[in-house]
Amino acid sequence: MSLKRIPLTNREISWLYFNERVLQEAADEGVPLIERIRFLAIFSSNLDEFYRVRVATLSRLANLNERSKEIFGYNPRKILSQIKNLVIKQEKKFNNLYENIIVKKLAEEKIFILDEKQLNVARGTFVKTYFREKLLSNVVPIMLNKHLVMPELRDQAIYFFVRLSKEGQTSEAKLALIEVPENMQRFLVLPETNQLKFIILLDDIIRYCLDDIFFIFDYDVIEAYSIQLTRDAELDLDKEVSEKFIESLSKSLQKRKKGKPMRLLYDTDMPMDMLSYLVRKMQLTASSLIPGSRYHNFKDFINFPNVGRPELEYPKVAPLWVPNLSFGKSLLSMISKRDFLISTPYQSFDYIIHFLREAAIDPGVREISITLYRLAANSRIINALINAAKNGKTVHCLVELKARFDEQANIYWSRRLEEEGVNVIYGVSGYKVHSKICLVKRLENRKVCYYACLSTGNYNEKTARIYADHTLLTANKKITSGLVEVFAALQKNIVPQGIKTLMVSPVDSRKMLYKYIDQEISNAKKSIPAYIILKMNSLADEQMIAHLYKASNAGVKIKLIIRGMCCLVPGVKGNSENIEVISIVDKYLEHARIYIFGNAGKELMFLTSSDLMTRNLDNRVEVGFPIFDKELKQEIRDIINIQLQDNTKAREINSLNNNRYHKTDDKLKVRSQFDIYTYLKQKK
Template structure:
């Protein structure tokens, strides 16, 4: 088979994923305000896709790169196909927006226009504009003496076309139009609450840009407003680092963050009906091509919907029922967590089980006088992180605290730099990642003095140490004092912070050197088991699968008779169900209330099942350009617990979509009773009680 037929293109697969998110916004079975949330996610996903993936393809195209990738696409051909599909998706996105706003109006909440307000309401809104908005606005004229300004990426602007008032009597062909730009201040809320009419229960809001439009003349005295329309520019936001030549990686990243604001324009969105003079000016100044110019029929940047519906009071009946994470029962009655871990390993699954257990693990270690050292990796951290405060406190009390902070985590670089400096001031030893690699492993090591010896306690997770996203993402975390895992954790931190030759791992598989060979070894073992007639099966869960050699190895296993079931939330370049190539491979994707984020791997092992949790997706960047970690689950009860969760995913017939050999996704249809895996997982005893019998 040709490469184009064997593989699905990564970027086209990503668009299919974002379409599945959009389907959740379109699904009438999803609570109304949650549908708005999904619509907001579609927007933020698309913004990142444009500023990183499409930006990279445009750079290749402008450089004259014409080679095809392993899926058969040149940059030029792929851009055209991506933009064509994106345009269709955006049209569908705004059709959904209008339908949802119609349904919300039935519930008594509306985004209205200034002209629909009563006279009293208009007067109040005008007063609000003059007192709160007007002082923040800055009109920016564009002429010979005032050059075109730097437009910030993904910020909302108004293009204002003006004429001098004394030109109104001149012939049209002699009148001259002027153009000015006004940034819609992002520091102010995008939706403005309108005081209600007397006797009305209806709640109305105005969009900030619409309120500015109605009063735009106040900024341009002596001119009449011919037209005013919103627009938005997305720039290339990927960092280009010369890590090898950088004397100080921290300073180099800070420079790149400043350059990001001046990245090349990637996409221009304009409000439908924009004045031709303004369109011509923007396209000329930004040097935009036709295929990255979008005319939008509705408010630009629907990302505001998340905050908008999030602040609506008294509408809980239009949301999912609130989930209160449960504190893991293994630790609930214990005097301290470490005493529990001396007896057994503990697995937790967020968001159903509280992330507070991770915070408590660090907090206990920070105040324990027998704890000598705490070592931790941080990739994406929440704004007010309890963990950072605990680490700082531990260092100030004299403990040896080492933190590997990844300051190259995309779009979190500035925040992570701030955390790193705060930790350094507290006395922590901070390592700013590794040259050429991102540190994506999620691991904490606590070293404690006990009875004239040292014992190591470890937490390994599939998700970030972020208490906010832990309420929104499904992730697994293992707490253990297993000596092999403790020894490997020590060796891993030594490699990340010092000079060490690659370690001979007892339990871990670590990228960029050892993870891919270990995965190949496990798959090859299943091939051997299949040939010998022993149980041979692979169940893997991840966010993305795009590495060509990993896909080829799975094809090889399929052809050898190994049953392969993959739960891949997002990008999947593997083409399942192709006769003679991937007959034994099934791929599903689950998009639901929570972001499926856990990475797990289970292999039958000829009857001796093995199960692993990992920080890594099966993408080239994870396997060869990052420090990633895969850790075995030794406890048979915990293995069974994770298998229970995987089986629930595989049996999902409500929110699961199955990948077809064509690259499209179809909803899973089953004669069985409806099973929605994320809702089933709320019943914690369902997947923990069976597991307990194995312990």
């Protein structure tokens, strides 16, 4: 099947439709009010990263030459135009939702977000005092001069573009920039009055106190409009894996702050002559201008304080314990007898911490090998590894320095680990190591035994509270022997391959997936029931999509659960009539990757760190691992079945891209994330 003929949704456009689903959560009246504000923050944060990375890449492609369409199969300039149109529509929905709905709902709860014009004398005095004591020394304006070069704005920082003028004499006005401090709380809770709660944003505190900043100037009118610049965040790296690479990466991180401007978000109330000044001085294009509201960096609203009822947030739910896996006994001894599955955040991430802590102090443990991609700020994983090294264990730790936006943190952790005696591996040249694997080598009765911890998500105790992932604890030799080969290759800085029991990218996983899909095609042609169920974050690889279309045309029933971008178009006659796709966006971030193949009644199941994207299949070291234990296979299957029946938070992915809510034959309300918690709670 020719890739040029198959129906595909452009990946960037598909991603924007995913972010629209996040916006739907903010609009959902069934979602607690403070959580709706947080979904607005997630939408905004997602969009920032989208511009820093995806739009930046498209802009580079568009600037190559006129043959871009021929080379890439689409016209980057046309896609950039579509992106801008969609983003402007979404920003309008966003602003309307916040200003006309969320703010009013807060008022109904007796919570008021005040701006600088709504302060009475008492609250104004409180704000002035706060500003002079906490803020004034951190706020230094940059006075602009038409004869001087415009200072470079920092990526994603909020600025006020200020004009000081005499009444009716803007031509003689003074212009200035004020950077809003990043190290200050964005929200100030004001004194309560008659059970009414008041909050003011840092932005409006500065607006209220502009006269304290510009007191030396003679003016009648002062105007201040917020702007935010998003820059190209892609890195130009020396690929050599060495100390030289770390130096190169550190320099590139500094360059990121001064990357090419991708988007200027500006207050729509800004006068046209002021906007024109910015465009001219910053050499911006029309396509990079995005009208917005008076508040930018809305991602900070993820920390919006709940000063009202507890019911305005989702109730805190205690993580569940895994049946028969006790903290009071040796985890390694229990794992030696059977496999265990931990489904976070429903179940406690502490099991992973205790697995490493036990390995760190167990006299029988000789060696620990682990790959790390994203870590918590105060990582207990790192502490366990350091303590293992101090206890005389040999610890091999591969820290992926190219984990986007975590590069600086991972440089810090790698140096800290080295200082403590850990053998730090800096990855495989030309590839990101995205796998989430850990292997413990233990001597038992003079015999070497291995214990493994493999996951679909990061070894990160912070994100484990909100990311839905699965982690397998096993001593199964079919899996541990494969991991021994993987780590042996990584320690030699070479790509692992030829490992039969594991699905390892970048060499083998694509071939293995094709083999399993082809087997389902063969079964369908023999009238043997054939099906495929895939769950992942993103589906974008065109060859894989073509293979799934081929399976659909052969009669294979395919069900997909895809949270983010999906370039496959389901339900298209002659291509994808047997394919259904849903996307679940809810309280937790669906992050697990699960591949299931019917296999003529002997179902095959893999968990993996990999999405079906070209980068995961061909340019990253990923590890997929089979589930052999019958009880665990059934548990994962039950969880998948609950998700397929979700008729509350699941949306259909279809050719219309309308994010229609998924309806099922089940008359009962099924909200998979809540029902999965109940399911796991009832297990004995």
